[in-house]
Amino acid sequence: AKLGIPEELTLWVTATVNGEDCVGLAWQYLIREFGLDPEAVVIALPSHLGICRGQRGRLEIEICTEGISTHGSQPDRGANAIVAMAPIIQAITRMHGKLSQDHEMLGRGSAAVTGISADSPSFTAIPDGCTIRVDRRLTIGETAQSALEEVQALPEVKAAGAEVRFLEYAEPSWRGLEYPTEKIFPAWETPDDSHVFQAAQSTARRVLGREPRLHRSAFSSHGCATKGLFNIPTIGFGPANEKDSHTVNDQISLAQLQPAMAFYSLFPLVYVG
Structure with a gap:
């Protein structure tokens, strides 16, 4: 009452954490x-x-390619997982420009490669694993499953035999609480x-x-x-x-x-x- 809030109203003010890591x-x-x-x-x-x-909503997709590690002085003896990933990165960029689902207020979705890492015994060895992360923004009319299948259907992904999957978030909060969830966040209106x-x-x-x-x-x-x-x-x-x-x-x-x-x-x- 001191705040001028009617008795029939319950007002909650929330200050939340982990919003950048896992919104919502x-x-x-x-x-x-x-x-x-x-x-x-x-x-x-x-x-x-x-x-x-x-x-717009968003989801995070992880794409992984595999290779065969060998010494960097003899790259022809192995299969470079980074090289296998390179066409996929370009394909994701092209896919972004071709997204067709549109919404009057929210516009179209988007796709961007936002991270890359490689697995290798050392910097003098050919990597046998490469992983990228894709930030996929969803407009209304798109679903997480349709976005995943869109990436899986890319010829470059199929040619590389790459694995495509949703990411899950399970990092502890500042108080140590773990609350696992898939990193899929729907568009809303x-x-x-x-x-x-x-x-x-x-x-x-x-x-x-x-x-x-x-x-x-x-x-x-x-x-x-x-x-x-x-x-x-x-x-x-x-x-x-x-x-x-x-x-x-x-x-x-x-x-x-x-x-x-x-x-x-x-x-x-x-x-x-």
């Missing part, structure tokens, strides 16, 4: 293990004071006629004194769990420009900080009417 993991735990069952979720994300009502979005629009109008902008996010967030997995109406709103996030110039404009705080304070009251 903390919310999977809160819902499945802690029993949190919210009616609506507001995510504090860098939306430049625009309202976000959907984001909250309808523009939903109560949570209408309340967000009304709140933003009152705070900003103008019609709020619809934020088209290129990132993924906990919305892939709250809305993508559990179908809880979700929106995002916050200060800062997404283009600065995860860069050396990551920043929040002080001019946007106060309006964002006002939005978070006012939204619960507008939501309950």
Whole structure:
């Protein structure tokens, strides 16, 4: 009551961890293990004071090639797993430009090779194993299985006899908790006629004194769990420009900080009417 929150409203504020390593993991735990069952979720994300009502999903795919190790002075006696992987890397890049599934708000998905490693007895030996990781962003209409099969069907993958699989996350948190999950995070969209979005629009109008902008996010967030997995109406709103996030110039404009705080304070009251 001291905060001005109506008695019929229960407000939870969550500060979650492991978001970069495995987005949405903390919310999977809160819902499945802690029993949190919210009616609506507001995510504090860098939306430049625009309202976000959907984001692309993402998954991580691992591709492995095998070779035969031999001494680096005699490469013809072996089979280089890195060389076998090279055409696959190029194929993933080409596949990105050919993704056709589109969505009016979220756009198309994407595919990018984001990591590579090799197994070799030493730097003077031919590697007998090579692994790449692919960051695959999913738009609405794409599924994890269809994305996996798309990679498996690449001629370069078949020619190399490469193994393609989803990744699982099981790293311990800072408190040592392990909560394994597949690194598959669905795309999500909250309808523009939903109560949570209408309340967000009304709140933003009152705070900003103008019609709020619809934020088209290129990132993924906990919305892939709250809305993508559990179908809880979700929106995002916050200060800062997404283009600065995860860069050396990551920043929040002080001019946007106060309006964002006002939005978070006012939204619960507008939501309950």
